[in-house]
Amino acid sequence: MNTDREKQPHAGCTIGTDGRITFDLPPGAPEGQQLLLRLRPKKGQPEKTVHVLDLEPAGERRSAVLDARAVLTEGRWDVYLLREPGSERQRLRAGLRDLRALVGGHLRRWPAPLAVRTPYVTKDGHLAVRAWLRTAHAEADGIDVTGRSMTVRACLHGASLQEGAVVSLRLRGAGATVRTVEPCAGDDGRSLSFTVDYAELAAGTPPGSGVWDISVRPAAQAPLIRVGRLLDDLADRKDVVVYPTADFGGVALRPYYTVDNDLSIEVKGQP
Amino acid sequence: MKISFLIHSAYAIGGTITTTFNLARALAARHEVEIVSVLRNREHPMLSLDPRVSLRSLVDLRQEKEHPSHLRPARVFPRAEYRYREYSELTDRRIGEWLAATDADVVIGTRPGLNVHLALQAPRHVARIGQEHLTLDRHPPRLRSALRRAYRRLDTLTTVTEADAAAYRRKMHMPGVRVEALPNSVPDPVLPPSDGTAKVIVAAGRLVPVKRYDLLIEAFALIAADCPDWQLRIYGKGEEHDRLRRLVTDLGLYDRVLLMGAVTLMEAEWVKGSIAVAASDSEAFGMTIVEAMSCGLPVVSTDCPHGPGEIIEDGVDGRLVPVGDRDALGAALREAVRDDEWRLRAGRAARKNARRFAPGPVVTQAERLLAEAVSARRADRPVLRERPRVSRVLAGQGFAIRDTAHSAAGGVLRVLRRRG
Numbered sequence: 145m146n147t148d149r150e151k152q153p154h155a156g157c158t159i160g161t162d163g164r165i166t167f168d169l170p171p172g173a174p175e176g177q178q179l180l181l182r183l184r185p186k187k188g189q190p191e192k193t194v195h196v197l198d199l200e201p202a203g204e205r206r207s208a209v210l211d212a213r214a215v216l217t218e219g220r221w222d223v224y225l226l227r228e229p230g231s232e233r234q235r236l237r238a239g240l241r242d243l244r245a246l247v248g249g250h251l252r253r254w255p256a257p258l259a260v261r262t263p264y265v266t267k268d269g270h271l272a273v274r275a276w277l278r279t280a281h282a283e284a285d286g287i288d289v290t291g292r293s294m295t296v297r298a299c300l301h302g303a304s305l306q307e308g309a310v311v312s313l314r315l316r317g318a319g320a321t322v323r324t325v326e327p328c329a330g331d332d333g334r335s336l337s338f339t340v341d342y343a344e345l346a347a348g349t350p351p352g353s354g355v356w357d358i359s360v361r362p363a364a365q366a367p368l369i370r371v372g373r374l375l376d377d378l379a380d381r382k383d384v385v386v387y388p389t390a391d392f393g394g395v396a397l398r399p400y401y402t403v404d405n406d407l408s409i410e411v412k413g414q415p
Numbered sequence: 416m417k418i419s420f421l422i423h424s425a426y427a428i429g430g431t432i433t434t435t436f437n438l439a440r441a442l443a444a445r446h447e448v449e450i451v452s453v454l455r456n457r458e459h460p461m462l463s464l465d466p467r468v469s470l471r472s473l474v475d476l477r478q479e480k481e482h483p484s485h486l487r488p489a490r491v492f493p494r495a496e497y498r499y500r501e502y503s504e505l506t507d508r509r510i511g512e513w514l515a516a517t518d519a520d521v522v523i524g525t526r527p528g529l530n531v532h533l534a535l536q537a538p539r540h541v542a543r544i545g546q547e548h549l550t551l552d553r554h555p556p557r558l559r560s561a562l563r564r565a566y567r568r569l570d571t572l573t574t575v576t577e578a579d580a581a582a583y584r585r586k587m588h589m590p591g592v593r594v595e596a597l598p599n600s601v602p603d604p605v606l607p608p609s610d611g612t613a614k615v616i617v618a619a620g621r622l623v624p625v626k627r628y629d630l631l632i633e634a635f636a637l638i639a640a641d642c643p644d645w646q647l648r649i650y651g652k653g654e655e656h657d658r659l660r661r662l663v664t665d666l667g668l669y670d671r672v673l674l675m676g677a678v679t680l681m682e683a684e685w686v687k688g689s690i691a692v693a694a695s696d697s698e699a700f701g702m703t704i705v706e707a708m709s710c711g712l713p714v715v716s717t718d719c720p721h722g723p724g725e726i727i728e729d730g731v732d733g734r735l736v737p738v739g740d741r742d743a744l745g746a747a748l749r750e751a752v753r754d755d756e757w758r759l760r761a762g763r764a765a766r767k768n769a770r771r772f773a774p775g776p777v778v779t780q781a782e783r784l785l786a787e788a789v790s791a792r793r794a795d796r797p798v799l800r801e802r803p804r805v806s807r808v809l810a811g812q813g814f815a816i817r818d819t820a821h822s823a824a825g826g827v828l829r830v831l832r833r834r835g
Contacts, residue, residue: 154463156605238680239680240605240606240680240682240683241680241683242606242683242686243683243687244609244613244686244687247613247615247687248613248614251644286670287669287670288667289667289669377687378673383676384673384674384675384676385669385670385673386660386664386669386674387664387669388664388669
């Protein structure tokens with residue numbers, strides 16, 4: 145039984161610590177001169193951004209390099225094989241992705257702007273690249289959750305903490321309610337921790353439920369920096385790192401990583 | 416040779432599927448190979464199959480789940496088999512029909528119930544190889560009795576460990592049948608090995624009670640404070656998932672123990688780690704142990720029956736600790752984390768020692784076993800010819816027993832033929 149899917153070519157890839165990605169087509173893959181990466185458009189929207197990479201022979205295999213300097217807009221990029229320039233494209237299935245260079249990425253210091261790329265496998269088995277592009281970033285190193293509060297340890301990349309720094313919790317939706325928390329700054333000007341009190345947050349959430357997105361304002365008047373966990377090999381951590389839910393007088397509170405690996409707090413139920 | 420594998424399902428993830436796909440791929444270089452999946456529940460296999468290997472299924476659950484015959488219990492597939500509930504009158508019939516019509520020279524069964532089908536229903540000219548990926552000592556007595564009757568009608572029975580082969584020779588009377596350990600083969604790794612520096616411990620397997628991920632998580636909890644920055648990643652899915660998630664939460668290890676879900680290409684995940692770990696109470700073979708070793712990871716494992724002890728050399732390429740002993744498992748992990756020099760050295764040894772499970776030697780052995788069974792069938796004689804004096808006695812017993820088995824099966828076969 146040979147189905148279309150089995151005929152679809154596979155591509156593996158290797159990423160370096162600098163973000164350079166080498167795509168690799170095994171021997172026997174269909175003819176093709178180029179790889180095409182395209183930013184997956186929102187439903188119903190036309191495709192806008194593509195990158196085309198030349199395939200070079202490497203022994204019996206062929207490879208194409210996405211240079212560390214090539215800027216990928218934040219989003220999900222699908223990978224295709226082009227038989228020849230301008231020809232019809234063929235989606236690539238995911239082969240081996242050597243992402244070991246990304247493990248422990250949070251221990252390195254990232255320059256601004258942060259361009260983070262994580263090759264991943266889509267739910268249906270295709271190769272894609274998750275990209276984040278941020279002027280600055282607050283990497284969540286860990287969270288301690290108690291029944292009454294949560295304490296987040298984080299580290300700034302591409303910014304440093306100044307006088308007047310605050311942590312901002314913004315309620316999603318119209319009205320944009322914002323609460324602030326004082327961070328506790330480390331000596332290095334980059335590391336910080338902050339505690340969110342569940343009782344206050346539950347009281348501050350309108351009846352029903354809400355989601356609070358967490359950011360850091362590193363100095364008075366400075367732009368907000370979203371807190372998240374981007375600097376390792378996990379493209380989707382929502383179901384991998386799951387924090388406990390605290391039940392607070394009939395209200396359930398739970399920090400979680402969003403589909404974009406940003407940190408938010410979900411509040412559910414009537415206070 | 417035309418070689419057919421008969422497998423429960425080729426559409427999931429697990430050791431039997433992986434090793435069957437690996438062996439099929441290696442045999443396809445010189446033979447015509449097909450995999451026959453009794454059940455099918457999705458369009459494509461989860462694991463990738465060599466395009467030279469053909470794949471077919473007998474019962475497609477997407478359309479036939481409610482088939483009247485599928486709602487009636489199986490009669491050929493033994494009742495005491497672990498997966499009995501997934502089999503039915505329909506699977507009995509489809510497997511029987513497929514076997515009756517097969518043009519394969521040799522059919523390889525991949526689990527006890529399918530080996531029974533093979534023993535009872537394969538045409539006379541087709542060589543019958545039963546593979547046991549589980550272990551005799553773990554089979555319930557009723558299953559052992561069913562197998563004792565049926566397995567005499569196989570040509571060859573392969574186990575995955577020497578210990579299990581010895582158990583079959585000692586406890587099952589199977590005159591004329593060759594019993595031999597054929598270890599699972601693991602393909603040669605493609606990626607460079609782990610450099611042993613990442614602070615990641617990796618485990619992989621179905622999330623089922625026998626794998627004892629609960630014990631592993633508790634053992635990791637013992638060392639979490641002394642081994643800052645180290646992470647435990649558990650790959651796989653299964654019925655234990657929610658319980659393990661609660662355990663991770665209760666121990667406050669949500670940032671340190673990651674339940675990664677099922678992954679089809681584990682090689683890329685092993686090389687992200689520096690230590691592999693297995694906490695099973697029982698492990699028929701331990702494919703993941705060999706996979707991890709071939710990627711350059713030393714493996715800390717329980718010394719459970721039967722696989723790990725035949726794969727790992729304690730202290731050299733990994734560690735063997737007593738079964739169910741959380742403290743011992745934690746202590747061995749702590750030493751592996753702390754002793755960088757040992758970890759790197761053991762990782763190199765692991766990579767080297769895993770080579771005996773490379774497809775090359777295993778496939779050569781498999782080809783020899785298959786060719787031997789096929790030529791015995793062609794000559795209409797048993798694979799193993801006993802010494803003359805003994806053979807008269809054994810042969811007599813063998814026939815008597817064969818008749819018994821046949822009459823037991825005869826009723827079923829008659830029923831099947833009527834339904835045709």
